[in-house]
Amino acid sequence: MVNPGDTSVAGLKLASADMAKLFMAKNYPEYIKYVHPKIVAMMGGKQKMVTVLKKTMKDMEEKGISFIEMNCGEPSPVISTKATLQCVVPQHIQLKTEGGKLLTTGYLIAISSNNGKTWHFIDSSSKTLEELKETFPDLSSQIVIPERSQPEFIKE
Numbered sequence: 001m002v003n004p005g006d007t008s009v010a011g012l013k014l015a016s017a018d019m020a021k022l023f024m025a026k027n028y029p030e031y032i033k034y035v036h037p038k039i040v041a042m043m044g045g046k047q048k049m050v051t052v053l054k055k056t057m058k059d060m061e062e063k064g065i066s067f068i069e070m071n072c073g074e075p076s077p078v079i080s081t082k083a084t085l086q087c088v089v090p091q092h093i094q095l096k097t098e099g100g101k102l103l104t105t106g107y108l109i110a111i112s113s114n115n116g117k118t119w120h121f122i123d124s125s126s127k128t129l130e131e132l133k134e135t136f137p138d139l140s141s142q143i144v145i146p147e148r149s150q151p152e153f154i155k156e
Contacts, residue, residue, distance in 0.1 A: 008085055008116020009078060015119040016072035016089050016110065024070055028053045036111065036120040038135065068094040068101060075110060079140045085112040086140050089121070097153075104151040109136075109143060 019034035028050045032040060035049070043049040060066065073090035089110050095102040109122040109132070124132060124145045133139050 008112065009075065011116050012075055012078070012087070012089070012110055012112070012119050013072075016075070016091075016108070016121070019121060020070040020072055020091070024067060026054075026057065034119065034121055036122045036136070039122065042135075064096075064098045066096045068096050070094075072108070073105075076144065078116075079142045081138065081140050083113060084138065085116055086110065086143060088124075088143060088145055090146075091123075100153055100155040102151045102153055105149060107145050107148070109139065109145070111139075 015034060019031060022028075022031040022034070029046065031053075032046055032049055040046055040049055043052060057067075070091065070093050073092060076088040078085050078087045087110050089108045091106045091108050093102075093104050093106065095104070107124045109124055110119050111122070112119045122132065122136065126148060127145075129139065129141070129143055129145055132145075
């Protein structure tokens with residue numbers, strides 16, 4: 001485990017906040033710098049991923065769904081492996097929908113391969129650790145992804 005006062009944890013908090021800010025600003029080319037490189041490659045590269053993100057957001061907005069707020073919570077204790085630092089970061093999202101808003105919490109796996117200087121994130125969505133390890137075999141078995149709760153709808 002890494003000491004919570006370690007600069008890598010401070011850097012992780014800054015990185016997750018910056019990632020959320022860039023996403024909300026629709027600055028997808030900069031946002032993608034925080035996405036795990038393997039995911040970017042699976043999406044067909046940076047430009048293709050930007051195109052997919054723009055289209056996805058446009059499609060959502062046409063259906064009356066838009067992002068109001070996104071922020072990241074306190075990371076889990078950082079696990080140190082041979083080659084990386086890893087932990088789980090809760091991601092809180094507010095979406096505007098027809099008749100109100102949805103509040104949801106998802107979980108990101110944060111990975112640093114340079115001792116906390118830079119961090120990349122993997123959205124765990126509804127995948128188990130075992131499923132994620134099929135694509136990311138270097139994920140620590142000590143990673144605990146909390147069960148995703150049902151979104152909360154607030155009627156307006």
